[in-house]
Amino acid sequence: MSLFSAIAIKNGIMPTMITWVPILHFYQPPTQDPRITREVSTQNYVPFLEFLMNHPQIEITINFTGSLLEQLIESGDKIVIDLLKELINRKQIEFVSSPMYHPLLPLVSIETMRRQIGKSSQLIQHTFNVEPIPVLLPPELAITPEMIEHCKGLFTGIIIDESSVTTDWNYVTAPKHSCIFNENTKILPSARGITEILRSYPTIIDPEKFISLLINSSQNAQPIISVNDVELFGHHYDERLNLLETVFNDNRVSILKLSDALPTINCTTEQIKITPSSWSSSHTSEPFSLWANPNNDLQVQYHEFENYVRTLIEKTNLSEMSSQLYEYIAKQFDQGISSCHTYWLSNWPWWHPEIAEKGVQKLISAVRAIPSNDEDKPEAERMFSTLIHDLWVYHWNGNQYPRYKEYDEYRNAFLSKLPDLS
Template sequence: MYWINFLHIYQPRGQAKDIFDRVVNESYRPLIKGLKENKSLKLNLNINACLTERLFKDGYQDVVSGLKFLAQRGQVEFTDSAAYHAFLPLLPETEIKRQINLNREINRKYFGKIYNPSVFFSPEMAYNKKIARIVKNLGYQWLILDEIAYNGKLNQASWFCFYEIEEAPGLKVLFKNRRISNLLSNALTRNIGSFKKEIGPIVKEDAYLLTAMDGETFGHHRPGLEKFLFQVLSAKAWKHLFISEALKHFQSGGKISPLDSTWTIEEEDLKEKKPYKLWHSADNPLQKLQWQFSYFVIKTVESLNHKTVDYQRARRKLDQSLESCQYWWASLYWWSLEMIEASSYNLRQIIFNLKTSTSFKKKAEKFYRQVLDLAFKWQRTGLVREFHKQEKKWQAVPFKERTNPEWYNQMILEFEAEMRRAAKDEEYERAIKWRDAIIKLKSGADVYDVLHVVNELWTVRRIPSCKPFLKYKKFSRFAKEYFLPFNYKPKYWKK
């Protein structure tokens, strides 16, 4: 098997310095150190230009030079992206091209000629046909997408070939394996043996495994996980591959038309035709206002004489202000009043600093106030909390009360099997995790989970993996303690 390990590193433009310093020292520097010490490892890396600029500005030139050194040594291959992490599918074509060209221009300035990507990564793996066409016309050969983009379902794309995009002849695509990526980034396994088992039979075949994760996960969000990353990367069970090398090892699986999607979207969202719901939902008036404000500022700035200092200054600020985070934090699924206000204020200031008519400034002020008023209203009235309650209304009922006893007991067997497997692999923390999940289910305390324990089990295990509950002749004492009473008892059950 060929492991194509892809990491995306990025920090919002307004990230607080103390947090930025932590990310550098907990994640970026350890990753570079680990790669330098393991010369055989390869990493496909995306670094948005805004992060490169910030690293240099804040005195972390060693991170930039370290990545450059690793690229020159043949261990890191850069991908291209949007300079300021813009949500590309919803931007005008001219803005998309500008973000991409700026990303290449700025990163080339700091990394030199070694920065010459043939692979494109759209922030959030956000995709539509417009992106494919633009990326192809700009000369890129590869695109990486989440596997759900293949046909709207998971576990459908083949790991034995690449595909070509129908709407952009010559542009090839590889798909992220979502389950294994989540397994690794959520630290649901910290044992190489169990990790190999999770990958399954393809580990011994001429297949590829593309994991795509945020680089900050390793060391910053999950302390110590960077050590396990290097352990599994160093295992002899797989070879390492750059995305650009896939053509040497795999054949085309034919032409496809990927669906509009992102790397966080679920199958149900696509059925409901909500491919970008965390960034632009039709039933979210706050996001609608944000996008209207963004389009207004883009149109106003682009109407200026491009040769003037006024335009150049405004254009620079506008590029920086199109980051995707502002819409994401207004989705209600994720919420930050601070981020919403700061982003809208930045757009307002772009117009206010122009030598333009008062009417434009009045309109910018109106947009800013509308965004702010609505956001504060949602915060004050408790709408945000109520939204989360309604979203998880089903979870307010304990699992044992919303499923039949047979399936509940089947899940106890699944949890028990996963617990015993973890203990056998000496992953004792993980074994305790699954044991505690069983206790939660029996007590009904699963209603307080942020990520429900059953959903979490689905990420690491194909369910059902155990044989059907009714076919067992005997059970462990542990399992019987947590079963629900079941009226129908086959004659071969022991008393």
């Protein structure tokens, strides 16, 4: 008998079966090297989609970001797109909604959020002749109560991280509520324990132990929603796709698309406080510290520059430019505020000055294309050159290495808390 079965039986719960709603996130940053996108496509996207093709009984929800779809179209990669089209025709997959270029929504304007969500939905509809379901998956699961208020009326559901509604999440218990009814909007917590295990477990996961964890983690027999990067299943971990296949074929686990699961979920009307959160909220008091840490000078500079560029764009008289020019400026700005550019400045442990520099280049390109406000552009150029200088000085001085060591210590402590699933 597994540890999880023993816990369940002790609590008077006999393990039977569970409904799991895994949502898989397909994404590459808008400034990604095309060679890397092709590599991930070959190693991960194609094998995963072919896996679905070979298992027609599996129906699943995915978040296919506009940023990645645009790259595949521009590179002429028809294999992934054709597989997606066939899976859509079979009704095996559905898309949730998300912004085009993966910005951290609590840090952008309402106009930017709506523009990017609209562009992503239009691209999906144009490419696949299908609309995303009206459920929002915020990039990095980053939300604030204010952001949720702005989204009401646009979506019937919003997926959040479990840490937004409880500080007591753990690895062997799913969220108490799979759905929280908030003024006609369904707030859908993603099970933090499940996502952390799939994302971080350092060795091969035993399928039987994972299935027992799924079954016994439910507190009220409600479906369990979880969000993970699809790259975990074949790119980062070779064996994780085999794990999914075993779980998907086990008759104790019912896999549903989100749209099929929602009617079966009992939404609580209990007043539950929603706090700012993201998928990284647990190890820091700052829920967005991987992207906007007030103690990270480079991230602070990046966001100051981003805000300055946005102000210049907002000051511009749109009647002075063609729609084509405006689209170019908006695209450069939107690509420049992708969360990845500041994520790779976090140095926790991720550090990649080239990716951050590409984002800064996008922002200054937007400024240089503005046909007016020339008096404000020297300050933009100063902020641009200072940020580029400072991030490379940080790099060449080796400032990233002490943070690597700090992170290794944190990660070892974190891994020691995971349940034994080997």
